[in-house]
Amino acid sequence: MVTDWIAQTQAERARAEADLRMIAGTTPQRMSRAEIVALVTALDDITTVLRDADPTDKAEVYRQLGLRLAYQPETQTVCAAVDLSAHRGAMVCVRGGT
Structure with a gap:
């Protein structure tokens, strides 16, 4: 449960940071190695959750x-x-x- 929450929070943060850059009209800056690792880790956790999810829940996602x-x-x-x-x-x- 905690892993799911952390993965969701990291993904939301990355999305929010991208939205802020877009709103500010700035050129997107390259992500740091740590940001990339955090995003990939979050996505890996999400894929694990989706793989094991109930088919109806998976379809809704x-x-x-x-x-x-x-x-x-x-x-x-x-x-x-x-x-x-x-x-x-x-x-x-x-x-x-x-």
Whole structure:
């Protein structure tokens, strides 16, 4: 429970810092090594939580993130599409061996 809270807090902090840079109109500065490690660690904790989550809860998280997954049985691959328009972006689709 504490690990989940720490991961969520670190992710929220990174998002808030990015929002502040955008609002201030400044050029984004490179993240420090410690910031990158903290972000990757937080994301790793989140992936563990999602992997073990109830399928209904997982689907809701993906829905709120704007993430859509489409399984391609012919190639046994998954196409992941994220609608970033709600988060200041555009539609993105990643395919291949990731």
